[in-house]
Amino acid sequence: MANVLRLLSTLALKGAVERLAGHYQAATGTRLDADFAPTVGLLKRLQEGEKADVLVLTREGLDELVAKGLVAPASRIDLARSYVGIAVKAGQPRPDISTEAALRAALLAARSVAYSRIGASGIYFAELIQRLGIAADVNARATITAGFTAERLIIGDADLAVQQLSELKQVPSVEIVGPIPLGLQTPAVFTAGRTASSEKVARRPMLS
Template identity: 70%
Template structure:
C-alpha cells in the first residue's frame, strides 16, 4: 500500500473523505492521514511550512498556492461543488428560506444565527447580510465562531439557525438541514485538490487524486451534501 498520504482538507470534504478512506484502502490504496480546517486556516499553515502530500481547498485557495509554487498545477482537479445552507436543531420548525424576503424574515426572526468567521460560507454570509441591509441586526446577536462546525451551536442551545456549507452542517448530529440559501443569492464554492510540490510520496498522492476525481466517489460526495 505504501506510505500514508498526508491530506490537508477543507472541512466541507470531511464527511466524504471519512467515508471514502476505508473504501480506498480496501481497493489497494494507501492509508489517508487527513486533517481538516477552513481553507483560510489551511493556507496560513501551508505558508508557515506545514508539510502535506495532498491539499483540498476552495478553487481560489488552491490557485493561490499553485501561484506560490507550493502545489503542482498539472495535478489539480476539481472535486465538488457546494452550496451554503441553513439548519435548525432537530425537531424545531423549518422556517421558509426559499426567497430573499423569506430568508430575511427567517434571519431577523431568529434569536441568534451561528456562522463561521474563517470559512467560505461565513465570508459569503457576512457579505450577504450586508447587502441585504440587516448586518447590524444579525451581528448584534450572532454567534460567530473562529472555525469549526456552526451547527454545534444549535445543539448547545446557543443559536436558532446555523449557516455553513451543507456538507459541513450534515457532520453534526441532532440538527436538521432546512436547505440551501436561494441559489440566486450565492455562488457555489468549488472544492479542488492538488499535490504538494514538496511531497515525498508523489506516486500515491497522484493515485489518490485520480480516485477522488473519479465517478466512483460521486455517491459519497452526494451523500455528504456535495455535488460532484
C-alpha cells in the same frame, strides 16, 4: 506497515474523505493521515510551514497555491460543488427562506445565527447580510464559531446555523431548512491538488 499520505482538507469534504479513506487504503496500501479545517485556516498553516502531500481546498485557495508554485498544476482536479444553506435543531420550526425577503425576515427573527468568519461559507454570509442591510442586527446576536456551526444548535447557542450544505449534513440531530436562495449565491467548488514538495504520488482512487 502501510505508507502514509498526509492530507489537509476543507471541512466541507470531511465526511466524503472519511468514508473513502478505507477504500483508498485497501486499493493502494497507503493510509491517509487527514486533518480538516476551513480553507483560510489551512492556508495560514501552510504559509507557516506545515507540510502535506495532498490538499483539498476551495478552488480559489488552491489556485493561489498553484500561482505560488506550491501545488503541481497538472495535479489539480475539481471534486465537488456545494451551496451554503441553513439548518435548525431537529424538531424546531423551519423558517421560510425561499426568497430574499423571507430569508431577511428569518435571520432577523432568530435569537442567534451561528456562522464562521474564517470558512468560505462564513465569508460569503458576512458579505450577504451586509448586502441585505441587516449585518448590524444579525451580528449583534450572532454566534461566531469555528468548525461545524450546526453543533451550536445542539447546545442551544443559536436558532439557525449557516454553512455549506455538505458541512451541515455532518452534524446529527439537526435538520436542513434548505439552501440560501440560489439567486443570492454561487456554488463553492472544492479542488484537490498535490503539493509540489511532496515526493509521494496520490493514486487516482482517492479522488474518484
